[in-house]
Structure formats: structure tokens, C-alpha cells
Amino acid sequence: MPKHGKKFQDAVKQIDRNTLYEPLEAFELVKKVAPAKFDETVEVAVRLGVDPRHADQQVRGAVVLPHGTGKTRTVLVFAKGDKAKEAEQAGADFVGAEDMVAKIQQEGWLGFDVAIATPDMMGNVGKLGRILGPRGLMPNPKTGTVTFDITRAVQEVKAGKIEYRVDKAGNIHAPIGKVSFAPEKLVENLRTLIDALVRARPAAAKGQYLKAISVSSTMGPGVRINTQKVTG
Numbered sequence: 001m002p003k004h005g006k007k008f009q010d011a012v013k014q015i016d017r018n019t020l021y022e023p024l025e026a027f028e029l030v031k032k033v034a035p036a037k038f039d040e041t042v043e044v045a046v047r048l049g050v051d052p053r054h055a056d057q058q059v060r061g062a063v064v065l066p067h068g069t070g071k072t073r074t075v076l077v078f079a080k081g082d083k084a085k086e087a088e089q090a091g092a093d094f095v096g097a098e099d100m101v102a103k104i105q106q107e108g109w110l111g112f113d114v115a116i117a118t119p120d121m122m123g124n125v126g127k128l129g130r131i132l133g134p135r136g137l138m139p140n141p142k143t144g145t146v147t148f149d150i151t152r153a154v155q156e157v158k159a160g161k162i163e164y165r166v167d168k169a170g171n172i173h174a175p176i177g178k179v180s181f182a183p184e185k186l187v188e189n190l191r192t193l194i195d196a197l198v199r200a201r202p203a204a205a206k207g208q209y210l211k212a213i214s215v216s217s218t219m220g221p222g223v224r225i226n227t228q229k230v231t232g
Contacts, residue, residue: 020226027183040217047212056204059166062143063196067185068160070178078117090154
């Protein structure tokens with residue numbers, strides 16, 4: 001097992017692992033014990049009562065956090081003609097069509113955080129599946145990144161839209177802000193994400209759906225949150 005440094009070990013001592021904290025108190029703790037000198041990302045891990053092995057229990061989507069993530073995200077839009085102009089006006093960092101597909105295929109270029117495409121471009125963009133798919137960069141209708149409403153799609157990403165997808169173990173991992181954020185803003189971002197997960201609950205999921213929620217900074221220990229205090 002990896003050995004943690006002294007700062008991490010000191011942080012762990014300040015957290016009661018048997019306590020389910022109120023959301024505000026949890027984020028105050030996360031900020032207090034964040035060990036790094038840089039502005040760490042605050043992340044959430046949610047264990048869901050689903051079996052991802054079944055197609056009807058997949059949980060995937062996207063949500064715009066009210067206070068963003070604290071990170072400026074670089075957007076690539078695959079579009080032509082008027083839609084390409086719309087993308088540029090909306091603030092996309094890179095815009096192109098077959099030329100961008102070729103750049104990624106031939107040069108291995110991946111200088112973007114989010115890719116958006118108009119539906120008519122997906123025939124070409126689909127060729128990039130093996131490159132973009134494993135990296136979570138492939139445009140997808142379920143996350144709103146395959147659309148003709150380019151302005152809205154770009155603006156939502158720039159405003160703090162995040163994507164979520166359940167992993168093989170039934171967990172969701174997502175960034176919800178920075179350590180420099182006020183605890184109240186982190187709580188609002190968390191609640192927005194949890195509300196989205198509750199709305200995305202598969203009909204086939206039985207029993208308790210939100211099983212556990214834990215928040216942490218990039219380099220810090222996890223703080224468990226009382227799930228009953230996040231919803232509603």
C-alpha cells in the first residue's frame with residue numbers, strides 16, 4: 001500500500017471516519033485539512049445502489065454547477081458553415097470539421113477538455129471513437145455534446161457544466177469546485193449534482209439509491225457526508 005506523507009496523516013487525524021458530517025461542516029473540514037499549497041480541486045465520490053453490469057442500470061448525464069468548477073475548460077466544436085460561425089461567436093476555443101478530425105487522427109492532438117459536435121458531423125467524428133472514447137472526450141447526445149444548439153452547449157461548458165458516469169463499481173466521481181470556494185458554494189454545487197443523480201435514477205434500481213457520499217480535496221483525505229442532509 002502507498003505510504004502517505006505527514007501532512008496527509010495529520011489531516012486524517014482531524015477527521016472522524018465514523019461520523020457522517022453535515023454538508024457545510026464537511027466542506028469546512030475539507031478546506032481546513034487540504035494539505036497542498038496549490039488550489040486543490042474538491043471532488044465528490046457517490047456510491048449508488050445500481051449494478052452497472054446491466055444496461056438498464058447505467059447512470060450517465062451532465063449538469064451545470066451553479067458556481068462552476070473553478071477551472072477554465074477548453075472547448076472544441078466540430079461544425080461547418082453557419083454552425084461553425086455560431087461556435088466561434090459562442091466562445092469555442094477551436095472550431096473545425098474534417099480538418100480537426102484529421103489533426104486528431106494524424107497528429108494525436110488533444111488540446112481540449114470538451115468536444116461538441118453537430119449531429120451532421122458525427123459520421124466523421126465517429127472515426128475518432130478509439131482515440132476520444134477512452135479519454136471521455138467523445139461527443140454524446142446523453143451529455144448534450146451532440147446538438148445543433150451550439151451556443152447553449154458551449155456556454156454551458158464554459159459556465160461549469162460537468163459530465164458524470166457510473167463506473168464498474170457503481171460509483172460516480174466528479175469535480176465540484178476548488179478549495180478556495182466558500183463552503184456554501186461547494187454545498188450548492190454538491191446539491192445540484194446530487195439532484196441530477198436522483199433524477200437520473202434508473203427504474204430498474206431497487207433499494208437504497210444514494211448509499212454513500214464522500215468529499216475530498218485532490219491531495220486530502222475523504223470526509224463522509226450524511227446522504228439525508230444533501231437531498232431535498
